[in-house]
Amino acid sequence: MSAQRQEAVRRITAPEITARKGKEPVVCLTAYTAPVAEILDAHCDLLLVGDSVGMVVHGLPNTVGVTMEMMILHGQAVMRAAKRAMVVVDMPFGSYEGSKETAYENAARILKETGCQAVKVESGPTIPETIAYLVRRGIPVMGHVGLRPQSVLVDGAFKAKGRQEAERARVVAEAEATADAGAFCVVVEGVAEALARDITAAIEVPTIGIGASAGCDGQILVTDDMLGLFDWTPKFVRRYADLRGEIARAAGAYAEDVRARRFPAAEETYFAKAKG
Structure with a gap:
């Protein structure tokens, strides 16, 4: 062993992300593999092992077919390489909606088998109770409102949210319920700027925007979109390569x-x- 031991890098925590509300924007990107996680680690506050891995890496048409095994496998790869950024792993469709007890079992399994610091859930009308259940049992949770990719079969397509007043009120209410349930931050996807600003002002934890304007407390993109690995990218993506x-x-x-x-x-x- 070397006479001089290098000081271990301290990983960013959920309370530190929450404390960034209204301060320096939180920088987030997706990561699915160890080599990419190693590159991104120095530049990001939070790395999300998103269920977008199903579409980006596995060629699925949407995120509905993503499994627990897929999320755990990619979460393990990212955790082997990321040393500084907080790592959050998406809970896949069907792993948390049925009951809060099932959600806890699956969330605990993800944390145990990957070593990640938190899980993310898409916050529908019934989910805040589940978030509170997980948080009370020691599992940090990142919420997700607005366009929810796991609901694509109900919506029929990936559609922006909050274009009508009734829908705007519903999205704000879901964000408030998600934050009140104990989520340490909330992803806001695919909403107009005014709605993103309303949500950001309404809740006490950071909002992480994706297609939700610079009015959020932080931003996230799918790394492969940002790097220009696909022929087409959504309107809200800026290609940096x-x-x-x-x-x-x-x-x-x-x-x-x-x-x-x-x-x-x-x-x-x-x-x-x-x-x-």
């Missing part, structure tokens, strides 16, 4: 070199050692 193009160019150059027998060259080839 074109990795799809870079990967295509690299693969094309590799293919050309293989077909022309330029790869592997001598410097990439092992040769027998000369006899001594």
